[in-house]
Amino acid sequence: MSGFDIESSTERMAAGEAPWSNIGNPVIARSVLRDFLSNPGATAGLMTLSIIMLLALLAPWLAPGDPQSIVGPERLWPGVNPDFLLGTDSLGRSVWAGLVHGARVSLLVGISATILGLVFGGLIGAIAGYCGGWIDDLIVRFIEIFQTIPSFVLLVVLVAFATPTIGTVIVGIALVSWAMIARLTRAEFRSIREKDFVMAARASGISAPRIILQEILPNALPSLIVVSSIMVASAILMESALSFMGLSDPxxxxxxxxxxASREVIRSHWYLTLMPGGCIVLTVLALNLIGDGLNDALNPRIMRKVRSRKGVE
Structure with missing residues (x-):
């Protein structure tokens, strides 16, 4: 077994070890962290996302007050007025305040929608993958119904018929994203449930919920962790698109x-769209780089290839 593989809790209990002990193993954690940080792209993505998150957390102090308030002349270019280093928009609102407060909303929506999607999709996928049979067939048909409808079209319909709030947007994005998580979880559970340690757990009389939580889920976590970063990026893009269309919280x-709000003056005052657009691009790019780095660090086959190449060099 590779040093990155998570052992069965049944095997650990048979050896007199406590369940879940291998998950928090400092040696394995340090190995994964070392492999992750040795990836230049992942490190760059982590640093970029950390800066964006820090700005979002400090937004009330970096730009106190309501970011929607009119605080100066309209359409000031960046650097013209020292009080508004990044300029003002078409209504005289501070661009800097909008960027840092907007980061809070984007990250809140992305992380919250991902957590909801993971919980619901993971639960549905785990039940389908573990139980199999007619339960699996029924759940798969239910998942396919959601996947036949384009995600963003369904999201627009859901949000349009509900009250336009951040909470509505979060729930809507989670509802159109859970199916992907469910299919991934189902595939992982179907693969792992046939392993010897799972069969041994069943034979020893361990309950199904305990097998799912202690035997199968830890081995499926790496794939779910990787896809989570991609889901956060996708949720941020969806929220930005809804806000652009005026379907989010006004x-x-x-x-x-x-x-x-700045699309009508994009030719004459292009900076008003460039800066928030650049923030979206940087955040999504950082999350994708982190996802790639996590995939490499948590995948033992990839890391063995990387290490063998380094050894040859």
């Missing part, structure tokens, strides 16, 4: 709403 400033 009382909350977001990067998408900043682009939408």
């Amino acid at each position: 009382n909350t400033v977001t990067w998408g709403s900043m682009i939408g």
